[in-house]
Amino acid sequence: xxxxxxxxxVTPKIPKGAKVLIHGxxxxxxxxxxxxxxxxxxxxxxxxxxxxxxxxxxxxxxxFEVYGFGEDQxxxxxxxxxxxxxxxxxxx
Numbered sequence: 221x222x223x224x225x226x227x228x229x230v231t232p233k234i235p236k237g238a239k240v241l242i243h244g245x246x247x248x249x250x251x252x253x254x255x256x257x258x259x260x261x262x263x264x265x266x267x268x269x270x271x272x273x274x275x276x277x278x279x280x281x282x283x284f285e286v287y288g289f290g291e292d293q294x295x296x297x298x299x300x301x302x303x304x305x306x307x308x309x310x311x312x
Contacts, residue, residue: 226273234274236281242266244288252291260288 234240244263246255263286274282 223269223273223276226270227277231273231277231279234279234282237283238281239283239285240270242270242284242286244286246291248291256288256290258288259290260286263288 242263244259244261244266246259246262248255250258267284267286271282271284274280
């Protein structure tokens, strides 16, 4: 159902030639190096979920940029003191 929604509703709303930025984050618990890799893995997973529907809809004009910020405090949109604050976003 989620993939169908991405293909039929979200993908048509992405402008031609658009660049979709996908950010991955983690909480501050754990090793910093591990969290950096985890945030990148999260962002790559979201890119896969966003990119496949674009491909299925025949959209080859959409570019994706994937960033993993780990626990980097300077890149956060909120206070990152607790595990519940970790998230990933796909801004569209």
